[in-house]
Amino acid sequence: MQQLDRDHALTLLKPYLEDRLRIKAGHDLKATAHVLANVGINLQPIKADVHLASYVLNSVTSRHALEDIARHYLALETPPIALESLTGKGRSKLTKVTLAPSEILNYAAERADLILRASLFLEHELAADARLEGIYRLFELPLVNVLRAMEQNGIALDKIALARQSDELGTQLNKLELKAHELAGEAFNLGSPKQLQAILYEKLGLPMLKKTKTGQPSTAEPVLAELAEDYELPRVILEQRSLAKLKSTYTDKLPLQVNSGSGRIHSTFQQAVAATGRLSSTDPNLQNIPIRTNEGRRVRQAFVSAPETLLLAADYSQVELRIMAHLSQDPGLLKAFSSAQDVHRATAADVFSVALDQVTADQRRSAKAINFGLIYGMSAFGLANQIGVSRGEAGEYIERYFEKYPGVRAYMDETQALADEKGYVETLFGRRLYLPDIHAGNGMLRKAAQRTAINAPMQGTAADIIKRAMIDIQNWLNEGSIDARMLLQVHDELVFEVSERDLPLLADGVRFRMVSAAALDVPLVVDIGTGKNWDEAH
DNA sequence: CATGTCACG
DNA sequence: ACGTACGTGACATGA
Numbered sequence: 001m002q003q004l005d006r007d008h009a010l011t012l013l014k015p016y017l018e019d020r021l022r023i024k025a026g027h028d029l030k031a032t033a034h035v036l037a038n039v040g041i042n043l044q045p046i047k048a049d050v051h052l053a054s055y056v057l058n059s060v061t062s063r064h065a066l067e068d069i070a071r072h073y074l075a076l077e078t079p080p081i082a083l084e085s086l087t088g089k090g091r092s093k094l095t096k097v098t099l100a101p102s103e104i105l106n107y108a109a110e111r112a113d114l115i116l117r118a119s120l121f122l123e124h125e126l127a128a129d130a131r132l133e134g135i136y137r138l139f140e141l142p143l144v145n146v147l148r149a150m151e152q153n154g155i156a157l158d159k160i161a162l163a164r165q166s167d168e169l170g171t172q173l174n175k176l177e178l179k180a181h182e183l184a185g186e187a188f189n190l191g192s193p194k195q196l197q198a199i200l201y202e203k204l205g206l207p208m209l210k211k212t213k214t215g216q217p218s219t220a221e222p223v224l225a226e227l228a229e230d231y232e233l234p235r236v237i238l239e240q241r242s243l244a245k246l247k248s249t250y251t252d253k254l255p256l257q258v259n260s261g262s263g264r265i266h267s268t269f270q271q272a273v274a275a276t277g278r279l280s281s282t283d284p285n286l287q288n289i290p291i292r293t294n295e296g297r298r299v300r301q302a303f304v305s306a307p308e309t310l311l312l313a314a315d316y317s318q319v320e321l322r323i324m325a326h327l328s329q330d331p332g333l334l335k336a337f338s339s340a341q342d343v344h345r346a347t348a349a350d351v352f353s354v355a356l357d358q359v360t361a362d363q364r365r366s367a368k369a370i371n372f373g374l375i376y377g378m379s380a381f382g383l384a385n386q387i388g389v390s391r392g393e394a395g396e397y398i399e400r401y402f403e404k405y406p407g408v409r410a411y412m413d414e415t416q417a418l419a420d421e422k423g424y425v426e427t428l429f430g431r432r433l434y435l436p437d438i439h440a441g442n443g444m445l446r447k448a449a450q451r452t453a454i455n456a457p458m459q460g461t462a463a464d465i466i467k468r469a470m471i472d473i474q475n476w477l478n479e480g481s482i483d484a485r486m487l488l489q490v491h492d493e494l495v496f497e498v499s500e501r502d503l504p505l506l507a508d509g510v511r512f513r514m515v516s517a518a519a520l521d522v523p524l525v526v527d528i529g530t531g532k533n534w535d536e537a538h
Numbered sequence: 539c540a541t542g543t544c545a546c547g
Numbered sequence: 548a549c550g551t552a553c554g555t556g557a558c559a560t561g562a
Contacts, residue, residue, distance in 0.1 A: 189559090189560080191543095191558090191559050191560065192559080192560055192561080193541080193542050193543070193559095193560080194541095194542090194560075194561075195560090212541080212542065213541095213542095214541075214542090216541090216542085218542085218543095219542085219543085220542075220543060220544085221543080221544070241543080241544080242544085242545095244558095244559090245543085245544060245545065245557095245558080246545090248557090248558055248559075249544085249545070249556095249557060249558060250545085253557085253558090270555095270556095273555080274554065274555065275554075276553080276554060276555095278547085278554065278555075279555095280554090280555055280556070281555085281556080282556065282557090283556095284556090284557085285545085285546085285555080285556045285557065287545095287546060287547075287555075287556085288544090288545040288546035288547085288555080288556070288557085289545080289546075290545060290546080291545095291546075292545085292546085296545080315547095320547095320553095372552085372553090373552060375552095375553070376552045376553045376554095377551095377552070377553070378551090378552050378553095379550090379551055379552065380551095381550075381551055381552085382551050382552035383552075385551085385552080386552075443549075443550085444549080444550065444551080447550085447551070448551080451551080451552070451553065452553070452554095454553085455552090455553040455554080456553080456554090458553090459547090459553065459554065462547095463554095490546075490547065491546085491547045491554085491555090492547065493547085
């Protein structure tokens with residue numbers, strides 16, 4: 001078989017791969033586009049991706065590998081060639097680039113065939129529902145290049161600051177470990193729930209407050225926090241655990257993820273994972289960088305802007321509650337948002353029957369838990385647990401809430417009924433989430449599906465809205481008049497890097513496009529912060 | 539590879 | 548009577 005020279009082949013392919021008029025179908029074209037970008041080819045247009053089509057058709061199905069799509073949608077007589085059959089697996093596995101072209105030929109040809117056939121079939125399926133097809137064509141496909149650019153941009157990291165913090169954490173952890181061994185009366189591995197459980201509940205005889213789902217006594221944070229009120233060891237363990245988490249997941253590991261070429265961290269945004277339509281972030285996950293504790297915020301401070309630039313963080317304020325107001329059309333909730341009230345305070349005033357300016361900090365905290373609970377499909381038990389009151393009292397709060405906001409109860413009831421009748425729920429823009437357990441005989445599974453039915457339209461609509469804003473903002477940035485780059489998305493927040501000169505322009509343009517991303521019956525509000533690091537920008 | 543835990547929205 | 552908040556990803560342990 002004659003083999004073309006690699007560079008010669010790329011030269012021949014480039015005009016075709018960059019021709020906007022020739023539609024290319026693929027599987028996970030974001031990954032393909034990265035590979036091609038590395039050899040100087042700008043893949044376009046991105047108008048057919050079976051990975052995304054499969055996800056839009058059924059986001060609950062967890063895998064959308066080409067093999068899964070082929071098996072599910074095409075009636076294959078023999079299974080497709082597995083890459084592993086060529087590369088082997090485990091430690092000695094080869095990579096695709098080390099395979100000889102002749103070895104990979106049949107595999108590649110078969111994938112090309114499967115992609116084309118699957119794409120035609122999936123597009124036909126999507127055509128059955130105009131709104132679902134809209135999610136594919138107007139949200140997911142245009143987002144591919146936005147995410148590709150973000151992944152390519154990466155974000156700068158202050159490795160020196162993290163190394164210093166790692167050292168300090170190491171010292172503190174040693175002390176805490178010694179202290180814990182002393183209190184336990186023996187040495188043990190603090191990282192082992194099994195050993196800790198034996199110490200706490202068998203050796204020291206502390207009260208067992210909760211079990212894990214496999215029946216083991218739990219040593220999870222809420223349990224230890226309660227025990228810490230009466231005993232010292234759980235208190236030490238809690239502190240050790242939180243610091244060990246910071247060290248092992250963040251201060252030790254993040255510096256290893258800095259790319260030597262760019263000097264920056266390049267996460268991957270997964271577009272076909274979350275059932276609700278959210279993105280997720282992997283390798284590393286930059287959507288769970290600490291923020292809630294002081295020591296954690298030091299990690300966030302290590303995410304910095306390049307010289308002469310600043311980071312800008314823009315986040316939607318209470319977007320899911322605003323969506324609930326819009327979807328439910330409850331007059332009281334609509335009014336609270338339209339008159340720009342502090343919504344948790346307004347809820348507290350209504351639930352506890354006090355004037356707005358008489359709401360205590362405690363009442364506001366409870367109201368906030370109620371509002372979160374509504375979004376999560378709460379029960380009286382869950383709320384009681386969260387705010388530390390009896391189940392009965394929590395039940396009364398919920399009852400009072402629904403008296404004041406009857407539209408919300410009606411909306412929840414309608415959503416449940418719709419989920420029951422159709423077996424799925426939808427976002428405002430028509431993204432669909434199937435609920436396979438909505439008729440389950442197992443009551444626990446069924447109730448979980450019912451809570452998902454309540455939550456998914458709100459979480460999913462929020463995901464749709466920010467995706468639309470990202471596409472709009474990236475199109476604007478692509479015009480080239482502003483020196484700024486989109487770096488991260490964290491569900492209701494976007495992070496940019498911008499030259500100091502263009503900061504005001506970027507802030508205005510980002511805010512305008514984020515608040516305009518959906519026309520709800522309540523305003524969308526965006527808070528913006530800036531600084532030399534991600535913590536300051538918050 | 540499953541389990542428990544914990545970081546985030 | 549029974550068990551409970553929604554959605555993710557990464558790490559350490561231990562079979």
